Each structure stands twice: as C-alpha cells, then as structure tokens.
Amino acid sequence: TQLLEQSPQFLSIQEGENLTVYCNSSSVFSSLQWYRQEPGEGPVLLVTVVTGGEVKKLKRLTFQFGDARKDSSLHITAAQPGDTGLYLCAGAYRSNTGKLIFGQGTTLQVKP
C-alpha cells in the first residue's frame, strides 16, 4: 500500500504547456518535500513546505501544501524541454525521526 499517492505517474506534453502533479495522502505530514531526480543520480531538493496552505514559487514552478497538510501539488507553467525528468514528492510525518515516505514519482517528458 502506497502511503503517498502521486499522479500522474507519466506525463508527456509539448513545450509551452502547463501541467500539475498531485501528491495525496490520508495522513498529516509535518513537512513535504519535492525532489527532481535524473537517471542514476540522487534526488535534488526543489522545495520544502511545512505550513498548511503554503505556496512557494521557484521560477516557473509553483508548489502548494494543502490546508490539512495531507496533500500537495506542483504546477509548472510554460514547460520547457529542460524540465524533463522524474519528480518525486516525499513527506515526513509528525513525531517522526524525519524519514521520508516517497510517492511513486512522475516522469515528465517535455517535447520541443
């Protein structure tokens, strides 16, 4: 049973399109992190959200944490081929040692 459901698992779009990736759980997280991972390399931290309703922007990427801290979304505006990669959400539970529970990942392909 996946504790953190990430969708879609695969997304192929044209350059310039917008997209949203969702991360949902029935549990409350103390923090939620988004990573990007290239094949054979370690995940690279994009953002951490900790407050319900929090919105963070990183250039064309917008991250939102749900009010109840059970879900999060990643929105990319005007996607570019350089955005191609695997995006992972990962949550740390409250009263925990900080171990991360990962979603299944979203493989994004942006075609020129």
Next chain:
Amino acid sequence: AAGVIQSPRHLIKEKRETATLKCYPIPRHDTVYWYQQGPGQDPQFLISFYEKMQSDKGSIPDRFSAQQFSDYHSELNMSSLELGDSALYFCASTLRGSRYEQYFGPGTRLTVT
C-alpha cells in the same frame, strides 16, 4: 556549497559477498538517512542515525548493519549479498530542527551477480 559524498559510486559484487558503502554528510549536519531505490521504484527508507545513535529503522534486512562515526560519516555494511540487493543506495543528511530538509548524495549503484 559542499554536498553529501558517497563512495564508491559503483560496486559489483557476487552473491554471498559483503559490501561496505560510505557516506559523508554535509558539514554540520547531524543526521544521516539511508535509502534503497530499486529499478523503476521510489526510494525506500532503510535506517537513520542522529548524533551517532540509531534513530529509526525501516525495511532493512538483518543482513545489513550501519553505524555513524564520531566525525558523522556513516557506513552501511551488507553481508551475504543476494541478487535482489542490486539497487541504488542513497545517503541523505540533514540538520535536526531544519524541517527535515534532506539533501541526497549521488548514490552507490550496487550490482550483485
């Protein structure tokens, strides 16, 4: 900025052999996590250490052990290797109290033949 260092980057072992993976956290980080990522899978938590003491344990086989040393580097020792142990092994570090922001190393790719 300094990142997490892992060595070796690639390791090939035969079944029933042993392997030792090393992790050097970002300077001043006091917590280390180990994750295993199989092909096409998301990373799975194995074990963590805070201030040289084991702080949490996940789905780590009894054949594996780990420790954190006085200089905060950590080693993952794997014995009686099985084909199913072939995976990417990541180490991540954080400073406790920093909202659990974990920074991952480049990983060690272990291949068991």
